[in-house]
Amino acid sequence: MDLSYSAEDIAFRDEVRRFLRDKLPPELAQKVRSHTLLSKDNFERWHAILNERGWLAGNWPKAFGGAEWNAVQRHIFEEECALADAPRIIPFGLHMLGPVLMKFGTKAQQDHYLPRILDGTDWWCQGYSEPEAGSDLASLRTTAVRDGDHYVVNGQKTWTTLGQYANKIFCLVRTDSNVKPQAGISFLLIDMDTPGVEIRPIVLIDGTHEVNEVFLTDVRVPVENLVGEENQGWTIAKYLLTHERTNIAGVGFATAGLAALKRIARAERAGGRPLAENPHFAARIARVEMDLMAMATTNLRVIAAAAAGAAPGVESSMLKIKGTQIRQAINDLTRRAVGPWAMAFPSEAVEGTNLSHPGPDYAGPAAPVYLNYRKISIYGGSNEIQRGIIAKTMLGL
Amino acid sequence: MDLSYSAEDIAFRDEVRRFLRDKLPPELAQKVRSHTLLSKDNFERWHAILNERGWLAGNWPKAFGGAEWNAVQRHIFEEECALADAPRIIPFGLHMLGPVLMKFGTKAQQDHYLPRILDGTDWWCQGYSEPEAGSDLASLRTTAVRDGDHYVVNGQKTWTTLGQYANKIFCLVRTDSNVKPQAGISFLLIDMDTPGVEIRPIVLIDGTHEVNEVFLTDVRVPVENLVGEENQGWTIAKYLLTHERTNIAGVGFATAGLAALKRIARAERAGGRPLAENPHFAARIARVEMDLMAMATTNLRVIAAAAAGAAPGVESSMLKIKGTQIRQAINDLTRRAVGPWAMAFPSEAVEGTNLSHPGPDYAGPAAPVYLNYRKISIYGGSNEIQRGIIAKTMLGL
Amino acid sequence: MDFSLTEERRMLADSLRGTLKRGADWSQLAELGVLGALFTEDEGGFGGGGFDIAVVFEELGRAGSTAPILDAGLAGGLLADCCETALVERVIDGTTRPAFAHDEPGNRYDATVRSRASGDTINGAKSMVVSAEVANLLVVSAQDQDGLSLFAVEPGAKGVSLRTVPALSGGQVSEITFDNAPARRIGPSTGAARLIEYRLAAATLALCADALGTMETVKEMTLDYLRTRKQFGRPIGSFQALQHRMADLVIEIEQARSAVINLAGHLGAQPEQRALHVSATKNIVGRTAHLVAEESIQLHGGIAMTESYALGPLARRLIAVDHRFGDEDWHMERFIALRTAS
């Protein structure tokens, strides 16, 4: 047993830190810190900076232009980025489609699409969920019917994150209705400019527009846009779910969030002293901090096992649940910490304008971020789904 | 709306208080307060004192020798008894069999058994649960086969509370195996002296012997000991479950327990001051006290509705859950309050002798009582069963 | 002991529920007598007791109404305490919509008043004044030569500036600054603190009853969704894990209802006894509202995250409960202090 990083890992961490100090534009970090939604330009700028350094695709093999990091290095990079308030890497092309194309795509697809992901030509979004198929992907209804050299796609996708910035969408579609539900699904690449693709915003309860609905009406997709075999979509979807869920625990985000919470608790005054010194609030912070210390180690245990070649398994379900519990607890405490300031809610959802929040700078995002992050225990397989996975695959119940 | 008792209710409460002050033997109250298991004599003595005053059977009609109290009066009596540390009334004859005989029994059964319950001639115990039928009464296996003027009973009962003091047991037995499980059950009265009845103690994890197993081997029971019709047992059992669960919330016990907890927290010193002044422990106590204040009112709401003639329903499931949560929380805090003293566990379960507990008087019972009261969320329909009842009958899920 | 509503209160609740369903505005609510129900007969109303308040606000919460009734009742109650009979009459008939400007920035839940009045002018800053934007009269607390006193201020007057944003609870909140603004001293020369204590207790009851009504709506909405939404080929409400969580939720809502009854029944008690129930009730309702908001979102799943579904504003309203009149911990500390003192 050795809890500390190796000398190589520490050298890598220091390199990442130096890079972030030198290259992360302060105005981007400031936007991340204040929980302002980044523009498309912002994301593209950060992607380009990373790509220039060869660090945009940390998980890709070098042959495809990636950094080919092991699990520990990836973890170090993600954690340092979170602590430095770097913008997140948009995962749809880099962490999802890329690995799928490497595993299931043709040489032609790899040669065409992978470089365009790295250089920012394509912004991909994800077309998995449907209004009637949330946690239950097998019941999806979007159909793709073969018509000569094309599939004709009809249906509706939802929860399409940052679809408003995307020019491409990868979709699960039903290509065979006469087999059992999982068997008739295919994985299709669609150009958002194709006639019949319509995107509509979904405003969330914190007032942000992050996710969208995508309507597909008689959309003609060339057959060469099929990834893998026809009706192999379920296999691809499962591959993605088990192999490409990086940073599922969100330790770096939680650590950054806890530090911000402590700053607020020191700044807020309650009963003549800093809120941080109120024993009840201090106890709330201490409890979540101790939990985070333990989860960080659980996370490292899983990462070390992955780096040693173990297949990721049910541990990701455990990390998903505990990770969301801790992050949501920190968001909840941040909301509590700002006290009456949280009553002000200058949100686009309510007003349609961008009024500024009264009170100190830290007060504005507290309630909206708390509300927004209720989503993390719902999406990516809700915590209820994860508990079912643990009970069945790990506990044999 | 009027939260206060009527003048009549207050007069009754004062009368109960006077009675308890004058008639409750201090040595019995002391045993109750120190959580010492009462002897059979102790219980019989207290029953006799209550019976002399006409208050033993508060829920019985006057025609049968009861006090015929309404729900509010019964609540007042139970609460005052709990606060005065009076022994509990053994419910099996008075609150369970009595009402069953009044509703389903023959005149001969009523005339024979009811006076014997009041004067203490009979001590009844309950033969419902079986090793394979805990929460699921329909699967019980004890059989009663008609043989001339007798039933021949074979099977095993368990969780028979204070069966070691009893001379009689009422049992659910299977009289027909060819119908659906609920339909073939009957309600039978059995003399514990009958050949083939064997009682064996079950020691609980706190070291107490409160409950028993009862083995029934070719026990011959006269047919006149059948209550109601043959195969009507399920109806009788359900009647008992919905109509005779008095004091299900245990507000009086919780109130007495909370007062005892506060005394301990004032007596224990932590970090140079009373534990009661430690903000974290004070918060734990405050939370349970606020919960208890609310539950007391929930309880009164249900009682007032019952007194006004409403049929008791799913509310008893809600009170069961919240009542056990609050009482178990108080027991848990009491265990915490005694600190390192709880490490000593001079229990019959472990040692077979009765060593006295080191430390202050209040320290000894804390851990054993905590352990013993884990049972209250299990027996009488576990809290999981109650949640199912709420979901199905109240919420329509 | 009687937990049933009087015939009058039941009738008011019923007609209020019906009217709110049709989408009532301020003047319709005033016409219906909603404001009258918040004042005693002596004050010109026909209610004013704890259960009158509880009944009205449970219905307003159930309907998710953002009509500024709570603030008008709070400020109007102070006007009544100050014997401003004519103003109270206009509050009850809906002509005057007052709001109470009391909290000040940076004070958190401890209302330390630093605003100052001298002569006929007032200076200072007030914070998070709910419904001030739609008010046509402000009741303002400030220090003057007699200590803490109350003042009537026209919100449109010179020297009064409002900065208004939407509120988490629905409606709007304002920061207000008074810069030599004209103010009229109202009420007795001493005892304003006592008046404010009572009216804030009543307003806390109103907020808790409002939350209770909101929770009832959220519960029904969640149950409807559980019964109709299908996943894996069956209604999600048939999954036992969700059933048990829903059962726990309704038990907690019943606890919150009892807490509201406790406070309603003790609103007229001695100050210490009243304060004990204010804090116990606010703590429990705050805790429960938080639990109901989070669980209802989680039990719904993704759709609950969208603004176009009706749950969002109600969940925000429930979360906002903890941010007004003292949060869970603040009231727990107050409860402990009161218990220790008694």
Place this chain on the structure above:
Amino acid sequence: MDFSLTEERRMLADSLRGTLKRGADWSQLAELGVLGALFTEDEGGFGGGGFDIAVVFEELGRAGSTAPILDAGLAGGLLADCCETALVERVIDGTTRPAFAHDEPGNRYDATVRSRASGDTINGAKSMVVSAEVANLLVVSAQDQDGLSLFAVEPGAKGVSLRTVPALSGGQVSEITFDNAPARRIGPSTGAARLIEYRLAAATLALCADALGTMETVKEMTLDYLRTRKQFGRPIGSFQALQHRMADLVIEIEQARSAVINLAGHLGAQPEQRALHVSATKNIVGRTAHLVAEESIQLHGGIAMTESYALGPLARRLIAVDHRFGDEDWHMERFIALRTAS
């Protein structure tokens, strides 16, 4: 970064698990090298690191062993610190079974030592000394002219009286009084407090690892029961509400495992850093042990309440964790204080 056990530790764990399954007693455990694993090579053992301790005690907890290893390790560690080489050798080979008498009655979790020694005698009272009854040597803390010091006392000597009862954790605890009992001063003239701090940290790690092992056994026992016990015609483990609670339980047990790893990895850190991990780990393990004890009983149902079923002693062992070396709240306060200071 490497979370796998060394080959030696894995072998020790395996053979320990096998031996304990066959019901090993003190001398067999000593023979197996269990005690040697708790001491460094310098001290005459072959381990002594955080992960050596964690490995040994997880197995002892898993087996529910009541052999007094923790107390021998704690007292023996102090003997090693005091350079009592010959005694440590006998502890390692199993001849000497020492226990550490430190806590005093009425001090709760704050070990304020009031016992006094002068010359060759000691006076005072010690409280809740685990395994003292089976010890043949007591290491005792007391004040003398140098301040807090350590003493070796024969438990059978004149003036030493033990009052022993069974312990909630299994085993036995004693109250001990020293009435002019013969005592031999051991160790340096200063710094006993520092020695005790380290050895108590190691003992807390041992207790937490023991609890972790116990939780693993309780988890397996509960899973077995859920898979086999039938109600309403199906295994109770097929009920989703119980599945989800069991899933939550194993997540918390993994958290406890990580907490134990954190403490094991920081046992040799600077005192402040070590103390931070002692408190974080003890808090989490105490919380989790409590949850696992209560949930395992509830998920079993009635049978778990009976002494004849094997769960009872394990549940008591888990509850006892919170009553030794500081409870959940005590360690949370210590954690807050350390964080504030740093």
